[in-house]
Amino acid sequence: MLTMISIDDVRAAAKRIEGVAHRTPVVTSAALDAIAGCSLFLKCESFQRAGAFKFRGAYNALSRVADEARARGVIAFSSGNHAQGVALAAKLLGIRATIVMPDYASRVKLDATRGYGADVVTYGRGEGREAIAEQIKAERGGTIIPPFDHPDVIAGQGTAALELLDEVPDLDVLVTPVGGGGLISGCATVAKALRPDIRVVGAEPEAGDDWSRSRRARRPVAIPEPDTIAEGLRTTSPGDITWPIADKLVDDFVTVSDDQIRGAMRVLFGRAKIVVEPAGAVPVAAAFAGKAGTAGSRIGIIISGGNVDADTFARLISSG
Numbered sequence: 132m133l134t135m136i137s138i139d140d141v142r143a144a145a146k147r148i149e150g151v152a153h154r155t156p157v158v159t160s161a162a163l164d165a166i167a168g169c170s171l172f173l174k175c176e177s178f179q180r181a182g183a184f185k186f187r188g189a190y191n192a193l194s195r196v197a198d199e200a201r202a203r204g205v206i207a208f209s210s211g212n213h214a215q216g217v218a219l220a221a222k223l224l225g226i227r228a229t230i231v232m233p234d235y236a237s238r239v240k241l242d243a244t245r246g247y248g249a250d251v252v253t254y255g256r257g258e259g260r261e262a263i264a265e266q267i268k269a270e271r272g273g274t275i276i277p278p279f280d281h282p283d284v285i286a287g288q289g290t291a292a293l294e295l296l297d298e299v300p301d302l303d304v305l306v307t308p309v310g311g312g313g314l315i316s317g318c319a320t321v322a323k324a325l326r327p328d329i330r331v332v333g334a335e336p337e338a339g340d341d342w343s344r345s346r347r348a349r350r351p352v353a354i355p356e357p358d359t360i361a362e363g364l365r366t367t368s369p370g371d372i373t374w375p376i377a378d379k380l381v382d383d384f385v386t387v388s389d390d391q392i393r394g395a396m397r398v399l400f401g402r403a404k405i406v407v408e409p410a411g412a413v414p415v416a417a418a419f420a421g422k423a424g425t426a427g428s429r430i431g432i433i434i435s436g437g438n439v440d441a442d443t444f445a446r447l448i449s450s451g
Contacts (some may be wrong), residue, residue: 133373135379136282138324141317148290152187155179155291157298164404166428167418172302174295177407181215181243183363184291184314184435185278185298189216191287192276193224201226203272209261212363212436213278218247229273231263237362237441256435262371279313279420280370288366289317295431296325304424306414307433309333309342309384310336310364312373318433319380330424333377333384334417336392341368342384347377350430360389362446363410363436385423387416395419397448408439409447412426416417 158173170182193205204227207217214230221228230244234253245251254263264275277284291314292305307315307321312333319331335342339357345368353368369377387395392409395416399405407415411434417423424430438449 133284135249135312136200136286136289136317136320139295140286141281141321144187144283144286145290145293147194147353148187148190148287151190152290153179154294157295158403158405160403163398164173166398166422167182167430169418169424169428169430170297171418172295172429172431173415174291174431174433175405176291176433176435177405177411177431181212181219182436182438183212183216184288184433185212185216186219187290188284188287188313189213189276190220192283193217193220193226194282195283196226196274200274203274204228204268205276206231206264206273207276207278208264209278210236210362210365212438214244214249215240215247215438217276218244218249219246222248223333229267231260231267231272233260237438237440237443240438242390247385256404278319279311280372282372285313285317285373285376287317289321291433292318292321295433296321299429300326301429302326302329302431303428304330304332304430306332306334306417306423306430308364308410308413308435309335310366310410311370312342312377313370314377314433315381316373316376316436323380331380332421332423333381333418334414335384335386336364336413337388339364339366341366343386345369345374346384361392361409361413363408364413385417387413387420391416391420393450400448405434406437406439406444408433408436411435413436
């Protein structure tokens, strides 16, 4: 069954998270504009609570869990940013959280998730995280909050675009990174409702091109787990809910190489003084490569997060 959300759902989410989630800044830079040949407006979710846009959807979804279900807690599965978002939202709402995370996840994300008070259950490569979450639910009870395939999560993520277009209403293009598709589905819903002629572009790493392949095939396509520095975009296929939304509303999906991602991280740090994790730099890399919009376009970019430890960041921007 097709599940769509509306801009009214996003506006309702905005009211729920108001005063809890940060209204993140929109940053501009003449130096970045010169590189891209366009006017870039960066919505810096790297400054969001828990360091990423994921807090928006997590808080919106958890705030909608019925009172009688809250006592049984919530369960999530994530490589990092959704884990932190759910853990923090659960702490703020007084809900017990159990998070299923890969044992190879970034140490900074594992530590932060535990630091917010969540019970972290790790798994190794080849193990199914969703199956583990379902097993925990069967044993302990609880509500599963998936990282992207959930209407309340999608609506929460769309609030980033709602804020951006409120501040910069005359954008020609909106670009977001695309992994599971929650961010771009929510943001495209807002963008097309407020500015029907806007072009919406999803950017992904070359190794994790499941959305680009799916667009060409006109159906969801699964790929092996991609080997890319953009760990937040290592999904293997579009979501059951996010695919039909994004397929209808997103104009194009483009890819960038890991070297281009490193380059964007390096420039963002050197010229705009912003620390961005690899996944967050992907749409900026697309703009620098001329894949986001034509020369002179006004391009809004959602920088999805900044959760990267200092050693990893230094290694990434000094290599390639």
